[in-house]
Amino acid sequence: MTGAAKKYIQDPLYGMVHLSELEMRIIDSQAFQRLLNVKQLGYAYAVFPGADYSRFSHCVGACHIMNRWLVTLERNGTPLPPAQTELYRLAALLHDIGHYPFSHATERAAKNYYASLKTEPEIGENGSTENGIDRSRFLVHEALGSRLVEKDEELSGIITEYALSIDALKRVFQRHELANYANLLSSDVDADRLDFIRRTAHHTGMPYGQIDQQYLITELRLDRDGNLCWTEKALSAIDQILIARYFDYQQLVFNKTVVGLELVLERVVEILLRRKIWDLSVAEIDERVRRKTWIAEDDHFLFEKIHEFEVEHNPDEAESELCKSILSRNPPRRVFQLAFTDWQDLEQRFLRYKSMAQLCIPAWARKYCIDERLWFIWHKAFQFTDWKWGLDVEEHGGEEEYAKVPRILKGKAGASVPIIKEPQSLMHSLYAKRRYDLRVYVVIPEMADPRKRRGADQLRERIARDIESQLTELDREVIGTRSVARFPERGSFMPTLF
């Protein structure tokens, strides 16, 4: 084993979290300590001051949840093989080790930037390669985490010291295992979600994290085919966590100001990458891991980079406004919102609507004399479960996301069914529904100046009125929604959910 429980960390949700000697060594590593300064909720703390807990605390919490599940499986007579037990605990502890500063905003920007390097016109022979190294390769955080486990000298040294296989850990990390236990780490109800939903509620004071964690832990089983599942007693608890997640996202993650700030941050990161002020290619990160400078790249680091760009690299006017928006918390203003729930099969029309709305930006930019780069369109088709395709589950049965839907153990036969096929479950009614959201944001520079605020407000209202009529008409043509949320009147009408 990897050392009996040697240390405890006091956690606000779980009290004393017991950690093995190996886990404490991992936590003490510089790569893990970096997570103290990478916030779980990105820039949300600018709107919800309590939303500033770290990925560090979340990872420790996820490890704790994983351990409780593993104990449950053992108690119920279906333990994981001993070699797997520690690997799954470690994978839970390390699951966020590869997150970039400001996590998702940075990752979205980098995905698009490095993809664009694969299609830009070639300059000479090399393009995005130097000395044969492909500098257009970028790793999403799960893959980076897996790479760090191997490439970070301190981390890999600790793991091998305890006679664990790094390759085996990477396989668990990246769902390269054949066993069904992978859902403990990544699925609709996994250690990650069980922790962050409660942790977010605790830190922000919002009520959406009241989940029945006890049942979700103690009622876990393996069915006769080796699928993870829960007893029928936990059916409501599963419905509850999926609903809680929906409200958590709607009220916090998708809060209009949080979204606005994250959109601006994403654009600023893309500017830093294009201007080569920051490089997140695999080759570069490998080098910074080797030199041990990667461990300093946390949320503070990114803010410093933005400040450095603003002061030393001659940003143009629009770029400067974007930087100020982040550094001085002058979020972009929402000037249009469309929000409704409907069936999954509307998604195609919704996405086409979004694309057509995006094509309006150049005209808006000219009309209101606000640079195109200061306009943003945000869209989301929120799903209650990971199940993505089609209303007819039988027709689309076997689709991969189906495997991540929580399963309910049925009777004494030992078989389980996905919760979306369980008639008494809320998810049975909701799985094919989506919450569709589309918003238009614009950075209005004058908003930051109190002397110009009144004029800026009037401009905002004018933009909102003009855009609303244009996009509402487009909505009728392309989507044909039955009801449209109106902005910006107070007491706005919102369609009923179901």
Place this chain on the structure above:
Amino acid sequence: MNERQKVVVATVNALDIPLKVDGLDDRKALQKAVYLAQEAGVDLGYPYGWHQFGPYSPDLAGDYQEAAYTIGVAGEGVRPLRKRYRTVLSSLRPTLEPPADVDLSKAQWLELLASLHFLRKYVGQTMKEARATIYRQKRDLSKYLSTAEERLVIAGLG
């Protein structure tokens, strides 16, 4: 479409894989083709895990869905890939076609190729273990394992 989605479109175009998402086989072909393209050297950055039909990327699923639904909106086009990636995909393309003596659909053939490769490279199975896994989980495909092995070797993926 964002840049990443455009690259997916350019890649599947270069591989002659239709950008269709309506049926399970359409999506299976997209998934496995992009997987093999990445393994051949056109790394689009999609992480894959093992699922029921072999290697699968939920991230990619979201991107090709949006790309399929929005391509051609108001004439939005897709730039071709850089020459060196086109060269790689051009070499890979013949491998993606089921040989004449293989009685599998293209989606099934791609599932077999991608699964065999993934089991060997990422799950760390020996050839014997990989064969046993495919026999157990994909019996209808296992008859053509030897042919799939040969084709992967010829494509430089063996």
